[in-house]
Amino acid sequence: CIYCGQNSESIDHLIPQSKGGERLTSNCVPCCLLCNGNKSDNEVLKWYRKQKFYDPRRAMAIRAWKNNELKLAEQLLEYSK
Numbered sequence: 001c002i003y004c005g006q007n008s009e010s011i012d013h014l015i016p017q018s019k020g021g022e023r024l025t026s027n028c029v030p031c032c033l034l035c036n037g038n039k040s041d042n043e044v045l046k047w048y049r050k051q052k053f054y055d056p057r058r059a060m061a062i063r064a065w066k067n068n069e070l071k072l073a074e075q076l077l078e079y080s081k
Helices: 033-039 044-049 056-066 070-079
Strands: 010-013 028-031
Touching: 010 033, 028 033, 033 044, 044 056, 056 070
Parallel strands: none
Antiparallel strands: 010 028
């Protein structure tokens, strides 16, 4: 899961479809079911900063993914392990 680091069982839209988010690689991230349900249609970084598992490296990875910089996002996620 891009948010908490657990196994991913679903895909989450960084910008929820209910708020105009598209089905693009840059908007769809691997996510566990718990985080997917908890995030719901909240703004991703605002929601993420409030989580007890918040990690600034993962937050930077989320931003990179959102900007379609997938290689950078992958590297940042590696650093957060």
